[in-house]
């Protein structure tokens with residue numbers, strides 16, 4: 153199944169060059185012995201473990217499930233200094249205002265989102281709902297970006313399972329683009345763009361990984377990364393906060409399913425960047441915005457990074473060496489039970 157074509161990414165308004173005809177021999181898997189060294193459940197100098205002291209000197213709660221705290225080294229904060237005056241009209245600056253937080257998924261240092269019980273994943277989604285509401289309602293906060301970076305290859309130094317929240321005085325570019333294109337599509341066609349995508353993916357069927365009553369997971373037709381996956385509610389909800397209790401539970405099932413597949417792929421904790429794409433909180437009309445989680449995995453094979461180079465960094469469009477249909481088929485063929493439990 154060789155694909156050599158350009159595919160249109162309707163949520164980014166750009167072409168993705170799929171050049172899977174020249175990819176290396178597919179990974180066969182025998183030599184994937186690189187197991188993670190077992191971690192202890194508690195680490196005395198981990199700044200995220202319960203009861204420990206953080207860099208600010210504050211003590212973590214003796215928490216038993218999730219734990220949310222303001223980031224001690226925030227990239228945006230209410231205490232950011234006034235911006236320096238600029239020398240030219242084309243140079244603009246302003247204070248880096250906002251709120252940066254950390255959400256620990258579990259008191260256990262040695263677990264991951266993929267290994268959390270379904271109920272705990274659902275609980276985490278409820279925490280995301282509270283955070284989106286709490287932060288999004290504040291004056292000056294235009295967007296709440298919730299994301300997890302997982303794995304050393306995406307720069308994570310502390311493996312304690314956690315995600316981050318950047319509540320900012322601007323809307324991140326990808327969200328701004330998705331919101332603009334979704335609004336335009338609704339205006340032009342009367343339909344929600346993401347619903348058109350879901351309909352097309354379900355009609356094709358080859359890239360669907362999971363489906364229950366209210367949630368769905370799939371490798372998008374226009375995937376830019378190998379093993380890129382979207383997880384979404386079937387009904388259009390502008391943010392995670394708009395999910396009903398049933399939708400939260402179904403969404404947790406879809407997330408867990410995908411995460412287990414990822415880890416089972418190479419029988420190691422699968423690294424990724426996982427943003428929640430949610431409507432801005434700047435008071436705009438986001439009826440057409442369809443909340444979803446995106447997984448951007450940096451690895452094509454266990455030891456092979458997808459380098460962002462000339463086309464991506466230099467030109468701004470992605471060149472993908474893998475076929476989305478093939479990658480979806482690989483994930484679909486894997487067991488549903490996490491490898492550590494078999």
Ligand SMILES: [Zn+2]
Nearest residue numbers: 198201261312
């Ligand atoms: Zn820890």
Ligand SMILES: [Zn+2]
Nearest residue numbers: 163330429446
């Ligand atoms: Zn998105």
